[in-house]
Amino acid sequence: MVEITLPIILQLLQTAGILVGIIYYITIMRNTQRTRELSLKAQELTLKAQEQAKETRQAQLLMQIYETYRNAEFRLLAEEIINQEWTDYDDFWEKYGPINNPGVWSRWGSVAAFFNGVGVLLKKELIDIDLVEELISNQAFVLWVRMEPILTGWRENVVGNRFGDQARSKKYEAYSSFDYLIQELKKREQEYLELKT
Secondary structure (H helix, E strand, O other), rough: OOOOOOHHHHHHHHHHHHHHHHHHHHHHHHHHHHHHHHHHHHHHHHHHHHHHHHHHHHHHHHHHHHHHHHHHHHHHHHHHHHHHHHHHHHHHHOOOOOOOOOHHHHHHHHHHHHHHHHHHHOOOOOOHHHHHHHHHHHHHHHHHHHHHHHHHHHHHHHHHHHHHHHHOOOOOOHHHHHHHHHHHHHHHHHHHHHOOO
């Protein structure tokens, strides 16, 4: 039989201490790994929740836009603009400008402001271009073709004169986000055409 001596007991205690230390270290490492995994899962869930919240906000904004867009009153304003007869900016200004016809000019401003607002939301990435394209692109293009020469003339002739060199130096562009909206829709249309060929 083996005689148990103090050195053997110390060696056994040392070995047991090392084993306890290894087991403790492995347990800590596993817990740390689990904690990391849980933390990553929590971050993923948080990101998904934020993405869903963003999508919900975008959907709400888009539905508000669409509600205005499909409103009969707005549709009548758009039709009125499309059906107006004028030959150039000066002819338009004489017939429909704010001095001779403030009601028509106000209605023009409402339609331009609507599309300008959509452009701002698009620029700030608060709404998705795909959804905008599907819901309002046709009317936006039709009205842009009709309104662009007048808006450009107004910017050059009235806004520049009213606000002077300061406005010109800052490149003040009334309804410039309407321009942005159309540029983005044209990019999408070009991408679509390139995919078809």
